[in-house]
Amino acid sequence: MxxxxxMGFAGFAGLCLAMEKHFNDLLGRKPTASQQRAxxxxxxxxxxxxxxxxxxxxxxxxxxxxxIAVLMxxxxxxxxxxxxxxxxxxxxxxxxxxxGPLLAVLAV
Amino acid sequence: xxxxxxxxxxxxxTWTGLIFGWLLFAIFLTGTLxxxxxxxxxxxxxxxxxxxxxxxxxxxLAQRYLESNAGHASTWFIRLPSERxxxxxxxxxxxxxxxxxxxxxxELDARTGEAVEARDSRGGEFFYRFxxxxxxxxxxxxxxxxxxxxxxxxxxxxxxxxxxKIFKEFFTFRPGKGQRSWLDxxxxxxxxxxxxxxxxxxxxxxxxxxxxMPASILASxxxxxxxxxxxxxxxxxxEAVAQAAPLAPLSDLYAKVQEQAPGARxxxxxxxxxxxxxxxxxxxxxxxxxxxxxxxxxxxxDGVSGELLRRGAPESAAMTTSFTFVGLHMGNFAGxxxxxxxxxxxxxxxxxxxxxxxxxxxxxxxxxxxxxxxPGELRLVEVLNxxxxxxxxLGVAAFFWANRLLxxxxxxxxxxxxxxxxxxxxxxxxxxxxxxGRRAWGEQxxxxxxxxxxxPLLNALTSDKGLDHSIAAGDWAMxxxxxxxxxxGLFLAWAAGKMLxxxxxxxxxxxRAAKTVEAS
Numbered sequence: 001m002x003x004x005x006x007m008g009f010a011g012f013a014g015l016c017l018a019m020e021k022h023f024n025d026l027l028g029r030k031p032t033a034s035q036q037r038a039x040x041x042x043x044x045x046x047x048x049x050x051x052x053x054x055x056x057x058x059x060x061x062x063x064x065x066x067x068i069a070v071l072m073x074x075x076x077x078x079x080x081x082x083x084x085x086x087x088x089x090x091x092x093x094x095x096x097x098x099x100g101p102l103l104a105v106l107a108v
Numbered sequence: 109x110x111x112x113x114x115x116x117x118x119x120x121x122t123w124t125g126l127i128f129g130w131l132l133f134a135i136f137l138t139g140t141l142x143x144x145x146x147x148x149x150x151x152x153x154x155x156x157x158x159x160x161x162x163x164x165x166x167x168x169l170a171q172r173y174l175e176s177n178a179g180h181a182s183t184w185f186i187r188l189p190s191e192r193x194x195x196x197x198x199x200x201x202x203x204x205x206x207x208x209x210x211x212x213x214x215e216l217d218a219r220t221g222e223a224v225e226a227r228d229s230r231g232g233e234f235f236y237r238f239x240x241x242x243x244x245x246x247x248x249x250x251x252x253x254x255x256x257x258x259x260x261x262x263x264x265x266x267x268x269x270x271x272x273k274i275f276k277e278f279f280t281f282r283p284g285k286g287q288r289s290w291l292d293x294x295x296x297x298x299x300x301x302x303x304x305x306x307x308x309x310x311x312x313x314x315x316x317x318x319x320x321m322p323a324s325i326l327a328s329x330x331x332x333x334x335x336x337x338x339x340x341x342x343x344x345x346x347e348a349v350a351q352a353a354p355l356a357p358l359s360d361l362y363a364k365v366q367e368q369a370p371g372a373r374x375x376x377x378x379x380x381x382x383x384x385x386x387x388x389x390x391x392x393x394x395x396x397x398x399x400x401x402x403x404x405x406x407x408x409x410d411g412v413s414g415e416l417l418r419r420g421a422p423e424s425a426a427m428t429t430s431f432t433f434v435g436l437h438m439g440n441f442a443g444x445x446x447x448x449x450x451x452x453x454x455x456x457x458x459x460x461x462x463x464x465x466x467x468x469x470x471x472x473x474x475x476x477x478x479x480x481x482x483p484g485e486l487r488l489v490e491v492l493n494x495x496x497x498x499x500x501x502l503g504v505a506a507f508f509w510a511n512r513l514l515x516x517x518x519x520x521x522x523x524x525x526x527x528x529x530x531x532x533x534x535x536x537x538x539x540x541x542x543x544x545g546r547r548a549w550g551e552q553x554x555x556x557x558x559x560x561x562x563x564p565l566l567n568a569l570t571s572d573k574g575l576d577h578s579i580a581a582g583d584w585a586m587x588x589x590x591x592x593x594x595x596x597g598l599f600l601a602w603a604a605g606k607m608l609x610x611x612x613x614x615x616x617x618x619x620r621a622a623k624t625v626e627a628s
Contacts, residue, residue, distance in 0.1 A: 001445075015279075016278075016279040019279065022279055061398070061399045061400070061432075062399060062441070065399060065436065065446075066446060068303050068304075069304075069446060069449045069450075069453075070449070072300060072301050072303060072304060072449075072453065073449050073452065073453075075300050076296075076297070076300045076301060076456070078279070079279050079280070079281050079296050079300060080281055080293075080296070082279070082281065083281060083282065083283050084283075
């Protein structure tokens with residue numbers, strides 16, 4: 001489930017960066033239109049992928065419940081941590097992008 | 109028209125939130141504690157030792173104990189030790205016996221099968237019961253808490269309508285900006301954890317739907333007991349025929365259940381007419397085994413021949429839906445990490461209510477910032493805010509201190525723990541009335557910080573289950589309680605520090621990042 005959680009976390013980070021205001025605040029420059037689109041598509045894709053993985057691993061009942069739980073936990077951590085440790089969270093999101101799918105592949 | 113509707117919803121959100129917020133805060137906080145009901149009970153009864161699980165041996169011990177101590181009882185109940193409950197609990201009903209409605213409860217050591225003389229305490233059960241009964245006579249507490257659940261659901265819906273920029277500000281939290289930050293925090297915890305909040309308040313209504321919408325039940329059953337028998341699939345038990353016959357070994361019956369459902373954990377085992385020719389043994393699967401309650405996971409045996417007589421009836425689709433909501437609310441299925449998340453989301457729900465109450469007052473206080481005295485109604489809200497939030501925390505701490513300090517032999521000991529809870533809560537109301545707002549907050553939070561942070565020390569001094577022992581023995585329920593109390597203490601100390609320091613003038617700091625777009 002850790003893999004699912006990390007993928008969901010990275011997905012929400014992507015969706016956050018798809019918004020101009022947050023991209024600007026976090027990375028200090030304006031996103032191009034294609035960057036924004038890539039972030040949005042990538043973010044949603046990660047969320048959907050993590051859902052599919054959760055259901056695959058734990059079945060519909062538990063998979064859905066645990067998916068929502070880890071997603072809520074991840075995004076809450078992101079939003080409330082962002083004003084204090086933005087760089088750490090960006091690093092964490094980048095690491096999740098790599099570690100999440102890796103853990104998921106190992107778990108299947 | 110549209111703006112009018114939103115304003116109406118904002119009005120509803122503001123006022124129902126204020127009137128019911130104090131009670132909702134208590135319901136959410138004690139409900140959150142209830143996710144660790146068994147762990148809290150473990151802490152409040154340190155005499156009960158935990159041992160590695162061995163259901164077969166435990167069943168044998170329970171049967172031996174009950175046969176020699178409750179041979180004449182009409183019914184036995186057995187709860188096996190689980191990952192979360194250390195004790196092997198047995199209880200029996202003896203029509204001629206004393207106790208509560210003829211019931212006697214004992215907790216046995218899971219290894220020796222001897223009764224444990226544990227201190228009398230309601231433990232986690234107190235918070236769990238308070239959470240939906242509010243220490244009021246039946247059924248008024250249930251009605252009031254159900255109504256609060258309805259208000260919570262209403263608050264969520266009206267809150268979503270009031271909050272205009274739910275997607276635009278989805279990721280927004282701007283600390284250090286006074287009222288703005290409180291609103292951001294309130295919105296963000298509300299929105300980000302919304303699935304949990306919606307599930308919790310809606311499922312509360314499902315749990316008590318027989319009270320909330322009884323018409324169809326009354327029309328078809330006359331009263332609710334026939335309805336419950338049908339829903340939960342209880343069967344008629346034959347009368348005892350007064351012919352002695354030895355009860356089959358329960359461990360053999362347990363093995364038969366395991367053949368049908370490999371790895372199933374047992375919730376409780378019920379024996380009707382033990383020692384009689386008409387003995388019946390019912391195994392019910394633990395609710396920890398599935399998200400939804402399953403009435404089909406029941407096995408009834410002839411207690412003498414050991415023949416499997418019946419399995420529980422399968423669930424209909426509607427039943428599965430409502431059982432799923434009930435299961436999601438209770439979270440019995442959750443293992444350690446999911447249980448911690450449940451706890452965290454419960455804290456989040458409590459925080460949404462708390463921040464809402466603080467904002468209601470803060471917004472109105474601003475208008476009177478220049479006048480010397482606050483209007484009476486605002487002062488009333490302030491006192492109630494303090495007593496309902498920091499006061500409740502003091503009450504919870506008082507319960508645990510009473511648990512460790514009251515002598516084990518005290519008459520009505522468990523009741524005195526509960527009295528300690530209410531006395532501390534009441535005292536905090538008095539204190540809030542006597543002190544100015546900020547001071548009252550600061551002093552109560554300081555006391556709360558000390559009370560919680562010192563709990564691990566108190567535990568180590570008054571029992572042999574201090575952190576040094578519990579961590580070494582891998583007793584994580586005990587250690588987790590102590591560490592959570594310590595963390596709570598540190599958090600309260602931080603909050604107290606904020607309150608006791610001189611209030612800063614409304615911060616007008618330059619935005620840290622390049623620019624923050626609009627702050628409407």
